[in-house]
Amino acid sequence: MPQDQQQAAETLAPQPTKPAQGLLAGYEALGHYDELLALYRDTNPSARAILDRLDGMDLETLCDRARDAELELYNFGITFTVYTQKDAIDRILPFDVIPRAISAADWAVLERGVQQRVAAINAFIGDVYNDGKILKDGVVPADLVLTNENYRPEMEGLAVPHGTYAHIDGTDIVRGNDGAFYVLEDNARTPSGVSYVVENRHLMLRAFPDLMHELPVRPVSNYGQRLREALGDIAPESVLDPVVVLLSPGTYNSAYFEHIFLAREMGVPLVEGRDLLVEDDRVYMKTIRGLQRVDVIYRRINDDFLDPEAFNPASMLGVPGLMRCYRKGTVGLANAVGTGIADDKAVYAYMPRIIRYYLDEEPVIQNVETHICRETEGLRFTLDNLDKLVVKPVGEAGGYGITVGPRASRDELETCRKQLEERPANYISQPMIDLSVCPTLTDHAIAPRHVDLRPFAVTGKSTWVLPGGLTRVALREGSIIVNSSQGGGSKDTWVLE
Amino acid sequence: MSNLLARYAASIFWLARYVERAEDLARILDVNETFSRDSRGGQNWRSILQLYADDERFFAANPHASAAEVIHFYTLDAGNPSSIVSSIRAARENARTLRPLISTEMWTQLNIFYNRLRAMTREDLAEPRLARFCSFIKEGCQTHTGITEGTFYRDEGWYFYQLGRSLERADQTTRLLEVKYHLLLPSSQDVGSPFDVSQWNAVLRSAAGFHAFRRLHPSGMTAANVAGFLLLHLPFPRSVHACVHSAAQTLEELREGYALTGGADALEQLHELRAMLRGHTAAAVVQAGLHELLDDVQARLNAVSAGLASDFFGLGHAAAAE
Incomplete structure (x- = not known):
């Protein structure tokens, strides 16, 4: 048949390594690992379709549609609010219209790797707050965990349903120039960003239906349902139809949109501390009918603000007596209190050993090589190679306080050296990973920009990983810092069947 | 649930x-x-x-x-x-x-x-x-x-929405009347003058009530007619009477439909207010003093809101529900 002949001829001909006809003709990955081009070279039919379709668009139309998409974010209020003295400014997380694709084979690795990580984290937290075997065996230094500011003695000896502490976990993963994935960070407290995963997909389907047309992309819209099921798993055992609420610090919180999103997707009330109270060691919410029992709380408030009786007495956001109820088992909390010991940047360095210790398995996804500056050897190595390493403070989030050695000025390196010498335990260092790139729409062209990936895992009785996750992209040319506070944006993430 | x-x-x-x-x-x-x-x-x-x-x-x-x-x-x-x-x-x-x-x-x-x-x-x-x-x-x-x-x-929330809208609209219609009647009180020689009539005309139009008014009163336009229309005329959706009536009905349905015990004081206030508006005629209102009546209506509307707040809006939380 002529069609078969045609196909046969195509497979024999040398395969193009990238589209070269239109918009992408001048596109170069500049020596970085390119998420889409790599799949294109592997003749992944979906990646070919995506890039060929993009190649056939003209820049002006693409920019117009990108602007429309961003306007939609404003109109839907998918924003975080920045408060200045005078004003409240709604900002969006910049959205890049070119999706990041993940092959089915890569996703299988990522999914297994995340599930393994979550299993190890939960086993670790349970062990630390109960028997402390891993500390006694000297696998993880006891003082590192017990003196950690996120260690909560209130959790000692407490059994939690299904041994699950990190019900919602986000794993920050990057891909290096070698094409391998590495875990950069665990987020086991209150990881945020999942609302963007789902909203980016909705936005993409509205703004670029032609780009996704008939491609086998795995859906993400059932996150709320899976989360609600997992939260049901941790209700007190006697409760048949648990009342679940989402506890938010309120409209001033920068992640408030996500709180709204999750409450809507789950169909549960979005409450604030002032809506809840404790009587007779049970949690109630104030309704028009009086007080109603609450069985499970998905809290988006940090440990220390959760209960002024147990933690920070100045907290106005929490619920006095909540911790007492939790310890008595009359209410379920997600995430559990005290999970911060597992996502500390210093504990991170021990994660491969933690995985081996509890699961007797090799890590599916490796850590980035990490030097622990609290250890003499690690500090010396870091000081000797300061200009080649990325130095990170262990307590900070949001990309703050990071010194990128190869990009730093002499003054910046000196400041970093001084800080390291003053408080070595406060830092870790890692080699600079040449993060993979994705074609990204810039003002003038489609250009490569560095990306990472945060898959989200939901765990009740078992662990489910949302296909894909949040792809963050460093929109500034050459930048490797993807945090939204530092000029980062996001992309829709397509896991291909 | x-x-x-x-x-x-x-x-x-x-x-x-x-x-x-x-x-x-x-x-x-x-x-x-x-x-x-x-x-x-x-x-x-x-x-x-x-x-x-x-x-x-x-x-x-x-x-x-x-x-x-x-x-x-x-x-x-x-x-x-x-x-x-x-x-x-x-x-x-x-x-x-x-x-x-x-x-x-x-x-x-x-x-x-x-x-x-x-x-x-x-x-x-x-x-x-x-x-x-x-x-x-x-x-x-x-x-x-x-x-x-x-x-x-359409659940409980819908009723609170309706209540808010009705009560606010009732209050604002009383203020609209005050703009003309109380604050722009014409001198005696102006009453019934083309100038006076054109102002009443404008008041009606601003409440989107001109045509409805004309259907009810095909000719003439007096202070009593217009004030009576905006205050008492039940079929006109912005009249105070219509708003109060709607608020009373909403609150009755809310309490019955959801078996709520709260809101009794607010409902009593609404019933009294409705009975008062039902019993008045336009001529009597103007004669007895529109300003005093409007003040009274506003005060009662505030009492309704206060009743709703104390019973439903979390200011008191006496009994634990199942």
């Missing part, structure tokens, strides 16, 4: 009130602009300040009650909590809190409406444009009302 959060009930109630308030303020500014086209114009803008008891706050920031300043004060002045932009902002803030409960379309429309309003400047209020500005506000508010009617899930 969980019950409606007390805080949500308050937010829905106030969301409806703020949108209704913005719409009615636009109506009042619109009609006042019509009045002020005569030689006594400047005086008329000052009377709006008296109407809302805002003199003190206004004069603290502005030395003169010029038309432009008073209009700005009530429209785009974000520092004035009773300006239109402040009302829509408060409506949007409540909507933001309520997003788990309201439809996406309700939220999106209010969000866009507020952002467009916030981007407006004094230029959009200049003389020939004020009417257009007021239309923009009315349309935005009515779009909200329509979207709400068409998309808002």
